[in-house]
Amino acid sequence: MSDPQKDVSLDLFIALSRASQWVNAHADRDIKRYGLNRTEFGVLELLYHKGSQPLQQIGGKVLMSSGNITYVVDKLEKKGYVKRRDCTEDRRLVYADITDAGRKLIDDVFPEHVEVIRRAVGGLNDEEKQAASHLLKKLGKYAEESFK
Amino acid sequence: MSDPQKDVSLDLFIALSRASQWVNAHADRDIKRYGLNRTEFGVLELLYHKGSQPLQQIGGKVLMSSGNITYVVDKLEKKGYVKRRDCTEDRRLVYADITDAGRKLIDDVFPEHVEVIRRAVGGLNDEEKQAASHLLKKLGKYAEESFK
DNA sequence: TTGTTTTATCTTGATTTTAAGATAATACAA
């Protein structure tokens, strides 16, 4: 930063932020068409692909505060896509189950959504995508572990 | 997405989101120490590095709604880091100027901030960082241009 | 039992978006 030549780390940081912002703009706009926002869609998709989860575990996977999970699940429940179910063994736990309507929504829109994402990342060819994925996984994993 | 093998685009999208999320977690935590949040810091840094900007243009660069620009600039102005200045040629425009206090803040904290970012992206070596930057710039540029 | 930990909810404040409105500049028609 003090030296005149561009800093590679800062350069990477800016490129990462920009890329994420713009690719997400595509995804968000698409999700909006389904009457959901990014976090709602993320939770619903998680339940679809991974099955019922206690709220606690959802938070860990989507990187969200517990208060916000309650809020998001509330909204999904109001929309009829998710149902809460109390755990009988451990009564502190509350499971979120996807409903038939929720499953149908994902069935209907997920293929389109993937297509939108595919177009959004169309700036790279398959080989480049793989290279980028590999680097980003390494980058993300390190950033996560060193966050403490 | 219907075929069983992992989709390279979706894979990239997830890796991008995760990496951005975790690297930003480092940056956000650091920025908080200065009494600002990510958007405030982003706007202030923009004014520091690129000079005075009409509010409108800030929004374009930081990808924010016009209503939120007003809010963020208000806060920066209350904190004494920014000053509004009406444009004389085009009276619809309002410039945001960084103040001496704002400049001093960035002078003081930017080096530390860069250090935090450098540590956050420490999962890659310089060569990998350059490769990642290159790919991400390409990715971001395409996503931006195809967003319309 | 008592105290600690885990989990979910509630509450509150901060942030963001959206929509509407005010004002100014521009384009265009008469």
Place this chain on the structure above:
DNA sequence: TTGTATTATCTTAAAATCAAGATAAAACAA
């Protein structure tokens, strides 16, 4: 030119979203 319509910019107010802390309930350990 004059007047009108359109467009651009910023602000305001309302509603939605998000995040953090406090609370409550249940599980667990001593």
